[in-house]
Amino acid sequence: MSTAIELRGVTKRFGNTEIIRGVDLAVPRGERHAIIGPNGAGKSTLFNLISGRYPLSHGDILLNGESVSGLKPFQINRKGLSRSFQVTNIFQRMSVFENIRCAVLWTLGYKYSFWHRLGGLKDANLHAEEVMESIGLKARRDTPAGVLSYAEQRALEIGVTIAGGAEVILLDEPTAGMSRTETSDAVELIRKVSQGKTLIMVEHDMGVVFDLADKISVLVYGEVIASDVPDNIRGNKAVQEAYLGTEAH
Amino acid sequence: MEFFLISMLNSVSYGLLLFMLSSGLTIIFSMMGVLNFAHASFYMIGAYFAYQLSGWLGFWPALVCAPLLVGIVGMAVERYGLRTVHKYGHVAELLFTFGLAYLIEEAVHLIWGRSSVPYVIPPSLEGAAFTLFSTDYPLYRVFMMVVSVSMLIGIYLTLTRSRIGLVIQAALTHPQTVETLGHNVPRVFMLVFGGGSALAGLAGVIGGNAFITEPGMAAAVGPIVFVVVVVGGMGSLAGAFLASLLIGTLQTFSVALDYSFADLLAKLGISIGPDTPLAALWDLTIAQTGPVLPYLLMVLMLIFRPKGILGTREG
Amino acid sequence: MAKLKYRPINLGRWLVWGGTALVMIILPLILTAGFTLTLLSQIGVGIIFALSYNMLLGQGGMLSFGHAVYSGLGAYFTVHALNLISQGAFHFPVTLAPIIGGLAGATFGVIFGYVTTKKAGTTFAMISLGIGEMVFACSLMFAGFFGGEAGVSTNRVMGQSFLGITYGPSIQVYYLIVGWALVCMAAMYAWTQTPLGRMANAVRDNPERAEFVGYDTHMVRFLTLVLSGFFAGIAGGLSCINYEIVTAENVGAAASGGVLIATFIGGAGFFFGPIIGTIVFFTMVTAVGAMTKAWLFYLGLLFLIMVLYAPGGFASLILMHVPVIKARLMRRLLLPYAAALVTGAVLMAGLVSVVEMTYHFSLEAGTAPGMKLFGFAFNVTSATPWTVAVGLLIGGFVISRFAWAAVGRAWADIVHILQDRAVV
Ligand SMILES: Nc1ncnc2c1ncn2[C@@H]1O[C@H](COP(=O)(O)OP(=O)(O)O)[C@@H](O)[C@H]1O
Ligand SMILES: [Mg+2]
Numbered sequence: 001m002s003t004a005i006e007l008r009g010v011t012k013r014f015g016n017t018e019i020i021r022g023v024d025l026a027v028p029r030g031e032r033h034a035i036i037g038p039n040g041a042g043k044s045t046l047f048n049l050i051s052g053r054y055p056l057s058h059g060d061i062l063l064n065g066e067s068v069s070g071l072k073p074f075q076i077n078r079k080g081l082s083r084s085f086q087v088t089n090i091f092q093r094m095s096v097f098e099n100i101r102c103a104v105l106w107t108l109g110y111k112y113s114f115w116h117r118l119g120g121l122k123d124a125n126l127h128a129e130e131v132m133e134s135i136g137l138k139a140r141r142d143t144p145a146g147v148l149s150y151a152e153q154r155a156l157e158i159g160v161t162i163a164g165g166a167e168v169i170l171l172d173e174p175t176a177g178m179s180r181t182e183t184s185d186a187v188e189l190i191r192k193v194s195q196g197k198t199l200i201m202v203e204h205d206m207g208v209v210f211d212l213a214d215k216i217s218v219l220v221y222g223e224v225i226a227s228d229v230p231d232n233i234r235g236n237k238a239v240q241e242a243y244l245g246t247e248a249h
Numbered sequence: 250m251e252f253f254l255i256s257m258l259n260s261v262s263y264g265l266l267l268f269m270l271s272s273g274l275t276i277i278f279s280m281m282g283v284l285n286f287a288h289a290s291f292y293m294i295g296a297y298f299a300y301q302l303s304g305w306l307g308f309w310p311a312l313v314c315a316p317l318l319v320g321i322v323g324m325a326v327e328r329y330g331l332r333t334v335h336k337y338g339h340v341a342e343l344l345f346t347f348g349l350a351y352l353i354e355e356a357v358h359l360i361w362g363r364s365s366v367p368y369v370i371p372p373s374l375e376g377a378a379f380t381l382f383s384t385d386y387p388l389y390r391v392f393m394m395v396v397s398v399s400m401l402i403g404i405y406l407t408l409t410r411s412r413i414g415l416v417i418q419a420a421l422t423h424p425q426t427v428e429t430l431g432h433n434v435p436r437v438f439m440l441v442f443g444g445g446s447a448l449a450g451l452a453g454v455i456g457g458n459a460f461i462t463e464p465g466m467a468a469a470v471g472p473i474v475f476v477v478v479v480v481g482g483m484g485s486l487a488g489a490f491l492a493s494l495l496i497g498t499l500q501t502f503s504v505a506l507d508y509s510f511a512d513l514l515a516k517l518g519i520s521i522g523p524d525t526p527l528a529a530l531w532d533l534t535i536a537q538t539g540p541v542l543p544y545l546l547m548v549l550m551l552i553f554r555p556k557g558i559l560g561t562r563e564g
Numbered sequence: 565m566a567k568l569k570y571r572p573i574n575l576g577r578w579l580v581w582g583g584t585a586l587v588m589i590i591l592p593l594i595l596t597a598g599f600t601l602t603l604l605s606q607i608g609v610g611i612i613f614a615l616s617y618n619m620l621l622g623q624g625g626m627l628s629f630g631h632a633v634y635s636g637l638g639a640y641f642t643v644h645a646l647n648l649i650s651q652g653a654f655h656f657p658v659t660l661a662p663i664i665g666g667l668a669g670a671t672f673g674v675i676f677g678y679v680t681t682k683k684a685g686t687t688f689a690m691i692s693l694g695i696g697e698m699v700f701a702c703s704l705m706f707a708g709f710f711g712g713e714a715g716v717s718t719n720r721v722m723g724q725s726f727l728g729i730t731y732g733p734s735i736q737v738y739y740l741i742v743g744w745a746l747v748c749m750a751a752m753y754a755w756t757q758t759p760l761g762r763m764a765n766a767v768r769d770n771p772e773r774a775e776f777v778g779y780d781t782h783m784v785r786f787l788t789l790v791l792s793g794f795f796a797g798i799a800g801g802l803s804c805i806n807y808e809i810v811t812a813e814n815v816g817a818a819a820s821g822g823v824l825i826a827t828f829i830g831g832a833g834f835f836f837g838p839i840i841g842t843i844v845f846f847t848m849v850t851a852v853g854a855m856t857k858a859w860l861f862y863l864g865l866l867f868l869i870m871v872l873y874a875p876g877g878f879a880s881l882i883l884m885h886v887p888v889i890k891a892r893l894m895r896r897l898l899l900p901y902a903a904a905l906v907t908g909a910v911l912m913a914g915l916v917s918v919v920e921m922t923y924h925f926s927l928e929a930g931t932a933p934g935m936k937l938f939g940f941a942f943n944v945t946s947a948t949p950w951t952v953a954v955g956l957l958i959g960g961f962v963i964s965r966f967a968w969a970a971v972g973r974a975w976a977d978i979v980h981i982l983q984d985r986a987v988v
Pocket of ligand 2: 043044045086
């Protein structure tokens with residue numbers, strides 16, 4: 001199995017504080033990998049580094065064996081990596097359908113075209129409809145994203161993330177703030193859309209993590225203190241002390 | 250040498266005036282995120298108020314009262330205008346100040362007419378301060394520098410010694426933290442906007458009679474002040490200071506140099522005739538290119554160093 | 565800010581476009597007063613210019629203070645091209661000459677746009693202003709190209725007449741403008757329905773997310789600006805044919821400010837907003853400008869009031885009534901509106917009096933203190949008219965606040981009713 005994402009000594013400083021302190025991590029292609037850790041551990045920051053939102057202070061990040069550090073977010077996205085955000089980050093004034101269509105245009109090769117009519121783009125429209133179906137928002141097709149319910153917005157966030165067909169998907173706390181039934185719907189959705197892809201997700205809900213993940217990494221104070229299969233993580237002393245013990249879920 | 254020294258002094262006095270304008274603009278921008286398009290309009294009404302008040306009360310009372318009045322106008326603008334559009338975002342705020350600049354210019358037309366007003370240097374400040382080689386250096390220029398430098402020290406002390414100054418400083422480095430400081434943010438905004446306007450007004454009081462007080466003065470100096478802020482680095486007071494002096498120097502010297510590029514090339518033994526390609530370009534004198542230079546500098550800065558001389562943020 | 569949306573096959577769309585074309589064609593046949601043709605031509609050119617401006621402001625979220633650079637340079641290139649054509653340097657039909665302006669506009673869009681579009685928001689606004697000032701300063705430097713104070717003039721009548729079209733009479737120029745305006749309107753509307761057009765909206769709303777779905781926001785803004793410069797250049801070319809002269813004013817700050825004001829008061833959030841804005845703007849400039857020298861003041865005031873209280877422009881003011889009319893609730897608004905109108909008229913009368921009297925006072929209090937306003941003749945140096953005017957102003961202000969409070973209550977009721985019905 002080849003490696004989809006590899007982090008080598010990744011370090012990030014904000015001013016004088018080192019938030020990410022030399023993270024090494026390799027995620028093989030096709031794996032569902034969860035990152036857990038207490039609040040403020042640097043999980044979102046790690047995603048921001050991988051996806052090109054922030055520049056690295058040190059180290060290197062490889063996507064399919066190719067260094068992507070220093071690239072802009074859109075360049076990394078074009079290489080097949082897509083991410084969602086912890087705080088919903090969609091096109092609030094556009095409809096659900098438009099949101100998803102915007103997310104498929106680049107990969108389908110329409111790029112900066114001003115000579116195609118959107119209404120005539122059969123593949124883009126069809127694909128957007130399919131994605132909408134799979135995230136369960138078909139009934140809300142023409143609703144502006146800004147007026148959707150919280151859970152619906154989170155689903156759309158995932159939809160926008162996966163619509164472009166990226167091979168590597170990063171989801172930042174996809175189920176945070178959801179009710180129990182919403183969460184189990186979201187888990188099924190994530191399982192479905194990450195079929196055959198590489199998934200890295202930050203998640204606080206241990207039920208979701210142990211349900212979905214092939215492998216779990218524990219991030220504490222910017223360092224990976226353990227990276228293993230779920231059963232071993234459950235029994236890991238250091239992890240229990242540093243994380244599971246202190247955070248009562 | 251003489252030319253150089255005199256021009257240098259003029260550059261500094263003009264640069265300091267620019268800094269009085271750009272410092273207020275920078276502080277307002279850093280704290281409130283508002284790019285005040287009407288900033289130069291406050292400069293203009295400062296000059297007009299001073300003209301009117303010095304007719305009634307004399308120059309010295311006007312020097313104090315006019316900036317205060319401008320500051321009050323600024324506070325009213327913030328309280329009843331900007332605060333209303335704040336919820337629509339920064340672009341709406343910018344549009345508001347754009348409309349305001351428009352309206353102020355027209356109001357000046359209405360009240361003081363379309364041509365310049367005779368706002369003159371008071372007799373006590375006429376005459377020469379000293380003689381440099383063979384040139385008398387005007388006392389008023391020296392006075393301008395004294396006022397600007399006192400103002401500079403005043404700003405410095407306010408920023409470093411007073412409570413509101415510390416809030417402003419915090420806002421300059423970490424704009425997003427102002428709200429967390431627990432201050433009455435709207436009131437701080439109003440004071441800052443009023444203070445910045447008063448500074449611009451003061452610049453108008455001492456600049457209006459040194460140059461000329463006319464309805465076009467805001468539109469003439471406004472874009473230059475923007476250039477200063479971009480070149481210095483958005484949100485950096487020290488950058489604005491350097492850029493003010495730089496642009497002051499650039500403008501003062503370029504106006505005084507009556508050589509063309511063709512002259513320059515002729516000295517190098519290359520002759521330029523009307524048939525040479527780009528003849529129009531070579532025949533320009535440096536004085537003619539003067540008005541373009543600040544903008545050219547801005548464009549070059551944006552290409553090669555987008556965050557400005559001392560800026561930390563890229564836009 | 566919602567957008568006007570049409571289904572692929574839509575009778576309404578044909579009606580709107582057909583109706584627009586028809587109105588533009590028959591208007592000069594109905595309105596035959598001397599100035600109307602001038603005004604209509606101005607509006608036609610202005611619509612293209614404002615729509616091109618709205619590609620930036622409305623569609624792309626870029627507030628430009630220097631858009632006249634593109635129309636103005638387009639006009640200059642057209643005027644030089646026309647002069648060359650009439651000297652026989654090359655052959656090109658006058659009918660298509662605006663395309664030269666368009667290409668010039670697009671070319672300068674490529675040159676300046678690369679720098680200006682790196683950032684949106686305030687930075688873009690500031691730099692667009694700087695570029696505008698730079699080009700204006702250049703126009704004073706290069707008298708050869710820009711024609712100095714006098715500008716560059718040309719003669720649009722040249723060559724053989726084709727089917728009687730010489731562009732001598734201004735009605736022929738008007739129809740040339742109408743033709744171009746319709747083509748440009750359709751093209752710019754079509755642009756909003758393309759991938760680039762949609763991504764311009766996306767970049768306007770959330771540039772960060774746009775980057776994470778694969779789009780370079782700088783590139784999207786840059787291409788949008790180039791296309792916008794193209795249409796602005798066409799508008800410039802048409803104005804050159806219309807006036808047969810181009811001066812430095814064409815690239816100046818006033819022209820840039822004018823198109824911003826027209827677009828904004830019309831409504832930048834709607835495709836047709838700038839069209840309404842242009843009509844209002846030029847009608848106001850012509851009508852109010854004919855009545856008073858203070859017209860710029862009133863225009864600025866209108867703009868400021870719109871920024872403060874109706875940031876969606878006239879288009880949103882119109883559209884917000886559509887659901888109310890559909891729900892047959894309009895009558896609830898009639899009384900409050902009437903009250904607002906009457907009290908507003910009092911306020912306006914006070915304001916206009918004060919402004920006009922101030923103007924008269926500052927201009928000719930010494931020489932000709934007598935003036936006439938609303939049919940009353942009075943002496944501007946006496947106290948009575950001032951008392952009346954200020955009284956009207958203050959009184960009007962107070963009573964119109966009551967009227968507007970009533971309008972607000974009526975609207976709150978209507979929103980309530982509409983929400984209740986939507987739930988049921
Ligand atoms: N842009 C930033 N500037 C400064 N500090 C930041 C920034 N982003 C995150 N941090 C800090 O980094 C730490 C980790 O944050 P984050 O990655 O969001 O944690 P997590 O997602 O694990 O809860 C926090 O202490 C946060 O304050
Ligand atoms: Mg997080």
